Amino acid sequence: MVAYEPVIGLEVHAELLTESKMFCTCAVVDSTSAEPNTVVCPVCLAMPGVLPVINRKAVEFGLMVGLALNCEIPAFNQFARKSYFYPDLPKGYQISQYEYPLAINGWLEIDLPDGSTKRIGIRRAHLEEDTGKLTHVDGHSLVDLNRAGVPLLEIVSEADIRSAEEAEAYARKLRAILQYLGVNSGDMSKGVLRMEPNISVRPVGSDDLRTRTEIKNLNSIRSLARASAYEIERQIALYEAGESVQQATMGWDEARQVTVTQRVKESSEDYRYFPEPDLPVLELDRAWIEAVRAGLPELPDAKRDRLMAEHGLSRYDASVLVAQRAVADYYEQALAAGGDPKQVANYLIGDVFRQMNLEGRERDDIGAILLTPQALAELVTLVRQGAINHGVAKQLIETLYAEGGSPARLVEQRGLAQVSDESVIGEAVATVLDEHPDEVARYLAGEEKLIKFLMGMVMRALKGKGDAQVVQRQLAAQLEARRK
């Protein structure tokens, strides 16, 4: 059997979180919840006679992304009209950038599962305007133009991606960058960030580019990964069966976890691009570009490297912490509140994430949990000071996650303070050993793993509050004393 490799490029559309739309003063709102057609004006409704005016902030946001993706920023920018008819496109053309995009020739570094890294080329990033939304009801289509004219940045990668896993890593990294820059929420379920992979497969070793398909309707990065994996297998199966792949737009059916042909592309559509005569050429001032570059926030890779260098975190832990801006913010707020960097990382990645997973909460949403970063820092500090032990800390995280509140007050209210008193612990150890003569005998006969059982019994006697180190020392000493 021939071995195949996929060739994947990603087209990403990111709505920009500007206050107003790309070419008019209408506000940018959550179009999944706003009353339809309430955030519109003559310009975004394409009333006869209106004209577009470029939103400077959108250009700045696009520039930030281009710079963060290591792109060249050509001084000469031009908008163009892309013509096609559809009811969600009020003017009958979309104002986009064609020949002269905002950013070109960049790259993004992704982390691979084997610990290595790979650069994925960025072909271009250009500004355009979003379309409206159609809802199909009872054989009719309802048009909502709240979203029409929202600034959109299209980011096109080179076809450098070679697996569904790489596609996922690229998507996660790109989304993190957009979030760090504060230009996009990264919420794919609301459609403010849309990712469309172009996929083809070829025999390993071949340089051919075979017929590709494009997948739409991906509501999460998980779906992107699954849909890509599915599509790769589907295409391989077709070639293996002696059939060919048809150039098409596929849709991802989330319920059935399959890709379905939406539209077969017989010939490439002719959009009749030409320079937008309603807008002057946009010449970007070098000084402005450099000022934007200087103002870029710390990006995920830089933050990861800094966390490793400053706090001695492992690359894995640091990568997990920087993967979502919300998580990184949470972590750094906990550090700012005095939490020990390593301990905070451990509890966050271990226990807090476990609680979030149980609840089905996305990591992006960590800012909304009841356990505040300050409380986590306080908890970690209590552990370090010996005021509570690790087991109690884990219990408290569950409680604080569910109810919020102050760790110190909870410790006090519930009497969870760590017991370190040698005599109290010594007594508990003696009692446990007396109550379990068989286990003591077997331990002394060489069955050393029973120490864990005995540890557990002592901890239970101490209601979980015992200082683990003292318990261990006492237990070892008293067992040795019973050897004679």
Added chain:
Amino acid sequence: MLTDLTLTEAQRKLRAGEITAVELTQAHLDRIRALEPALHAFLTVTAERALDAAAGADRRRAAGKDSPLLGIPLAIKDVLATEGVPTTCGSRILEGFLPPYTGTAVQKLFDAGAVMLGKTNTDEFAMGSSTENSGYGVTHNPWDLDRVPGGSSGGSAAAVAARMALGALGTDTGGSVRQPAAFCGTCALKPSYGRVSRYGLIAFASSLDQIGVFGRCAEDLAALLSVIAGHDPRDSTSMDLPVPDYTAALTGDVAGLRIGVPREVFIDGMQPAVEQAIRAAIDQFAALGADIREISLPHTEYGLPVYYIIAPAEASANLARFDGVRYGPRHAQGALWPTYKATRGQGFGAEVKRRIMLGTYALSAGYYDAYYLKAQKVRTLIKQDFDRAFGDVDVIVAPTTPTTAFRIGEKAGDPMQMYLSDVFTLPASLAGIAGASIPCGVDEAGLPVGMQLLGAAFDEPTVLRAAHAYQQVTGWHRRAPAL
């Protein structure tokens, strides 16, 4: 008669308290009522609104207030958006459309106190040279009702020539204020591209469209332009340049003014009476002390083909929004595409469809470089012709049209013949420079001949100064059609 006043004379009488805005407006409304059956210059007459505005103007004046056009009744071409007042662009596809906003230039007129009498007829979407392409019937030339008034701003030109309005706004994409002004024996100015905001001008060809003004003398043009000129943050192609005092430019003096006469404009096929009138006007300028120089605009002959690629290309996109989804009549056919086809098929007239097809073709994959891109390059050459010429001269004089007004129906079946009537006005539009047309004679039949005065970009003052000086010693602009 109040309707025989020029705009500037009416201003003086209003300020002196000799007449009221209501009287002035009523006189024009009466004249519109009397002449409309014969001329059909208007698509909508807003009589009630006009009288209300006039009464308001009189109240303001009584309260001691004044503004540049307080109480001056004007006509507005129907391609300019006016809130709550039908704006059709002469097209069935916008039948009954009431814009939710007023465009910048019209709003500036309102803010200056002007009274809108109504909306004037036009070739559909300003595409044409005769108003025969209007979806609502042709306008008749006030000098000869069997002839066209020119176009596309034929309604505005006829209204001003026939004394139905003291002045008017039109739009000029390839000659659409200058050519009808010439045919109707009145004055018009197409400002430089970027001088007047296009916000509210329903686009035909975005890189060429400019709002222009009609009046009965250079002074009136200056008064109107002073009000509508200037940068508009809603139009990124409007230039942020100071607006000079156009009236102050009217010195009456052209001594030493360098006037260029392009050798390319006296072409074969030109009506002899037109050439004679232009040559006489040049002699008149020489007699006033102007320095007459022959110049060359070598790429003039390419103006027409370049225009008929660029303008339809832009139009093909500009007119895509008329899909029946959000406004205008919808010819519902169940499914989407049949509805699009029926709505646009029935809504647009033949000339508009022809230009949409021309433009769509010129922009198609594989043809873009050969047509649109090449046309843009030649457009640059045409611009450079003018740049060179204006290094040597201050104003260029040329005929506005090769002939006087033609008969209704005479060229309707032959688009090329129709297009040729704009051959002298197209280059200035492509170059984005200032251009006026003023009457300078008549032909054997007594039909007016128009002279074009072109100035460098944003040099409207010099164009107006030349026109004004000419009108100080000639009376062509004072002739009125017998109606």
